Amino acid sequence: MEMIHKKLGQILNESVLEIRGDGRAGSGLLLTLQSLAGVAVEDPRLYVQEWPFFSSARKGAPTRGFLRLSRKSIEKASGITTPHIAIMMDEGVTKMVDFAEGVQRGGLFILNTPRTPEEAAKKFRLSGRVYTIDGDALAEKFLKKPLGNVSVFALLSSILPGFDFKTAREHLLHHLQKRRLPEALVEANAELFDASLGQSKMADCDFAFPSDHLLPAFQGYGELMPGGQSRLRLSKTHFTSAFARTGFELRFSDPENSCNGCGHCIINCPENIIQFCADEERGVKVTGADVARYCKLCRECIEICPKKLFQEVAV
Ligand code: SF4
Ligand code: SF4
Known part of the structure; x- marks a missing residue:
C-alpha cells in the first residue's frame, strides 16, 4: 500500500492523476466519482475536475465518468483515454465497453466483483495492480440491493493519497442527503461504508497481451452539431x-x-x-x-x- 501511495502521490504532484469509471445507469458510478471529487476539493492544494459522460441513460445503459486530480492547474477538458486508474462498477458493462482501454501496463484496476484479483485479471486480461471487492454482496446485506458503489468508494478512499475515511464518509452521506434519500437509508449506507473497509483483495497480475486494450485510431468527432x-x-x-x-x-x-x-x-x-x-x-x-x-x-x-x-x- 505504501508503494502505491507513493506512485499516485508522485503523479499528483508532477502531472495529472486520471481516473475513469465504467458502469451502468443506476450502478452508482457517478455518485462515487462525485463523492471522490467532493473529498478532493476539501484540499486547497488540489485541482479537481469531475464530469459524467452518458446519453439520455435508461436504467442499465452504459455510463462513464472522469475524474482528474492534480497539484498543478488542469488544462485538459477532454475525456480520459489513458487513465492511471480504471474502475469497473458492473460486470454487465464489460459486454459493451472495454473498461481497461488505454490503461498502461502497471496501471491500477478497481473492480466491483466477487472474483479474486487473479480470476478477474485472467478474465479481463489485465496487467497491473488489481483490486477487487464484492460490493454487490455487501450492499445486499445493508441495502437489500446489489449496489457496489459504496464499497468501491470506500476502497478508493483508502488508496488515493491524501484521502481519509472520515472526510470520505461525510461526503458520501452529504451527497446521499442532497439526493433526498430517507434518513434510514442514509444510515444504512454509512454502515455499508464502514463494513466495506478492509474487505478488498489485491494482487499484481500480468495477463494482458500486447494487443489488448489498445486505443482505437482517431476517427474525428462525427457529425456537426x-x-x-x-x-x-x-x-x-x-x-x-x-x-x-x-x-x-x-x-x-x-x-x-x-x-x-x-x-x-x-x-x-x-x-x-x-x-x-x-x-x-x-x-x-x-x-x-x-x-x-x-x-x-x-x-x-x-x-x-x-x-x-x-x-x-x-x-
Ligand atoms: S486546443 Fe485550442 S484552446 Fe487548447 S491550447 Fe490548443 S488552440 Fe488553445
Ligand atoms: S466564431 Fe470565431 S471567434 Fe468565435 S469561437 Fe469560433 S473561431 Fe473563435
Whole structure:
C-alpha cells in the first residue's frame, strides 16, 4: 500500500492523476466519482475536475465518468483515454465497453466483483495492480440491493493519497442527503461504508497481451452539431462571418507549437470552425480556423485558450 501511495502521490504532484469509471445507469458510478471529487476539493492544494459522460441513460445503459486530480492547474477538458486508474462498477458493462482501454501496463484496476484479483485479471486480461471487492454482496446485506458503489468508494478512499475515511464518509452521506434519500437509508449506507473497509483483495497480475486494450485510431468527432447544420450555417451566400466586428479579424498563431490539445476552443466555438489534426502525443493539434467564411468574432476561443493562441487583430 505504501508503494502505491507513493506512485499516485508522485503523479499528483508532477502531472495529472486520471481516473475513469465504467458502469451502468443506476450502478452508482457517478455518485462515487462525485463523492471522490467532493473529498478532493476539501484540499486547497488540489485541482479537481469531475464530469459524467452518458446519453439520455435508461436504467442499465452504459455510463462513464472522469475524474482528474492534480497539484498543478488542469488544462485538459477532454475525456480520459489513458487513465492511471480504471474502475469497473458492473460486470454487465464489460459486454459493451472495454473498461481497461488505454490503461498502461502497471496501471491500477478497481473492480466491483466477487472474483479474486487473479480470476478477474485472467478474465479481463489485465496487467497491473488489481483490486477487487464484492460490493454487490455487501450492499445486499445493508441495502437489500446489489449496489457496489459504496464499497468501491470506500476502497478508493483508502488508496488515493491524501484521502481519509472520515472526510470520505461525510461526503458520501452529504451527497446521499442532497439526493433526498430517507434518513434510514442514509444510515444504512454509512454502515455499508464502514463494513466495506478492509474487505478488498489485491494482487499484481500480468495477463494482458500486447494487443489488448489498445486505443482505437482517431476517427474525428462525427457529425456537426445541430446548430452547425442550420440553413444559415450551410448557406453559400450568407456567411456568418458577416456578423463579425467590422475592421477586425481573428488570427490563430502558434509559432512555438504550444497548443496542448485541450480542445477547449473546438468545443466552445459556436460555428464549429476550429481546424485541427490528429496528434499522437496531444490527441489533437489545432492548426487554425475557417475565419473567412464563418468566424463571427464571438471571442470564445480567445477567452478560453490557456495558451493565448487566438487574437483579434485590426485589418
Ligand atoms: S471567434 Fe473563435 S469561437 Fe468565435 S466564431 Fe470565431 S473561431 Fe469560433
Ligand atoms: S488552440 Fe488553445 S484552446 Fe485550442 S486546443 Fe490548443 S491550447 Fe487548447
